Amino acid sequence: MATKAATTVYRPHHVITLNPDAPHAEAFAVRNGRICAIGELAEVLAAVPKSTPVEELDGVVLPGLIDAHMHLQRGGLKALDYLGPDDDVEAFIIAMHDSFDDDGPAHPPFGDRIRAIERVQPLLHALGFTGVIDPAVTPDELRGYRAAHARGLLTMRTLAMPYLEIGVPGIPDVDAVIARLDGVGVATGFGDEMLRLGPIKVYADGEALAGQALLEEPWDDAGYRGLQRIDTTEYERLVTWCASHGWGVGAHAVGGAAVALVVAAAERAGADVRGLRFQAIHAYLEPSAEAMRRAAATGVVASLQPSIIWHNGAGLRRALGERAETANPVRSWLDAGACVAFGSDGPYFAFDPRHLMWQAATRRIEGEERPLDASEAISIDEALAAYTTGAAYAALAEHERGALRPGYRADWALWSADPTTVPIDEVRSLIVLRTDVGGRTVHRKENP
CATH class of the missing domain: 2.30.40.10 (Urease, subunit C, domain 1)
Incomplete structure (x- = not known):
């Protein structure tokens, strides 16, 4: 270097x-x-x-590009498993595609976390990335980032979103999350130009291909609408507490009903939402025009990943038919006035920004010749902005990154x-x- x-x-x-x-x-x-x-x-x-x-x-x-939804440290751990010492980013792209179902080691030795960060950063720099938002950072992962930073090894500017999974031992409910957050003495924005805390990460619904996205219209004739992973009242209570105590909230919200829940809670939380960079994460399956408009007005960032619809598009067509054609409505989010930040959900989904900008412009999906509805396509200029100015805003860095000035x-x-x-x-x-x-x-x- x-x-x-x-x-x-x-x-x-x-x-x-x-x-x-x-x-x-x-x-x-x-x-x-x-x-x-x-x-x-x-x-x-x-x-x-x-x-x-x-x-x-x-x-x-x-x-420099910013991936607004990249599991950097987990990608590095997988790189240690799948790459030789001389393998380059093209080999990394292929290896991650071929090992899609492997989540990587759950409890690696701490030293491997440092090695993982060192290994993966040059690979992502080779794609033009200078920053990431890691969207679900566990305490062990945060310790890894802190150690790498203290040793001068962190070259990727990282916004770490703390993840306290509700329902696991020690964190049974919202009160336990609040107690953890209230006891650390810091909040969203704490850190420096290389490593900073972002919003916390929570789940409002589940995965689309598993039929768990929470929709306004039923998935099927039985009336099933998807999986709501946190009670509405409890979610609103968490969001209100976070906003008043300096914590942003990034909510996994795939389906339209989940997006509406997230936006309504943000509206109730008030003016602090905008500055804390609340996020609707994924937000790609039937969000309503009204929810997108209200999200933009409230200051909720649309954290979108063209990679997910590239991978899931064919399966959603099979499950939802014509309803899938407007999935990942990036055009509509932009037209609603929302800040759109592009990421990948890598290394599990495709993370090459060249490919994902192309996907957002062409609406092509893996395994199918016919693109999704072109009415939701955007230009390469708009896709580039989502990877730069939009992602910098989501990363609390819009006054120093995302543009050259x-x-x-x-x-x-x-x-x-x-x-x-x-x-x-x-x-x-x-x-x-x-x-x-x-x-x-x-x-x-x-x-x-």
Whole structure:
């Protein structure tokens, strides 16, 4: 991992900034890990000392991507099991696809957690990622992240969402969760630029392919509507307590009725919801237009994963017929005004952002020639924004990450071409040539 001089000017073929006020640039300068100037080359050179070196880059620079739903540490543990020491990210992608049903070791030695973090970070940096939101962090996983950070090994900016599973020994109910949270003396937002606490993670319903997503309309003629995993009154009580004590809540809510429950509870919790980055996680099976509008108005982030509908789409077609065609309604979430943050639920589901941006734009699903209804398709530009500005907002980092602009952290990736302008089917074959996190180069590959 290389550290650059105090100030360096970079001049790639093009810069996509994700700054709506200046979406494109010719060059940018980095000083002490932050962007200090960006714009036309002459403007950048005028803003730095005359002796500042200029580095030419053979490719297109994008802001570093943020996976808003990535089980980073678990992915690393699986990488230890399935990869050799010289295997690269393409081998990792294949290995995780082929081991889909393996959740990895449940209780690994603590040292393996550190090794796992070290192993998986370079693999994800090779896809242009500079940050993740880990959506269900157990106490052991949090200890792993803290130890890696203390040893200077954490190169992936990580927002850790604590997971206290209701119903297990020691945490029988909502009161036990509240007692745990009330006793730690910290809350959402605690940490630093590399490791920070996010909202807590809870489950409002179950998995869609298991027929457990909680729907407004029944799954079948028997009237079965899915599985509600927490009582409405108890969920509302937890949400209200969390909001008033500085904790956000990210709720697994696949089905439309679960999304409605989550949104209604957030509305009752009041103005603190927006700042604490409450999330409706997954939210892909028949959320109503009204629920999406109310979520946006309340400040609930739509944490969506194109990977899940890629994997589940064919099965949902078999289970729900035409009702499945509008599954994962990203277009509708955006049109409702919601902040959409893209993630993957990796390493279990597909996590390659090139593939997932392509999926969101094409609505293609695994194993089928016919795409899902194109009315819910979005553009690559919108998909890229969901991986950058949207995910940065979900990660409590919208004022320093997700875009390239003066004062922001120098988290960026050099791509072989511009994913927003190449033909759609070429997006999946683009190459990330270099990734920098705060001015440190954490991935480098030669342009073939």
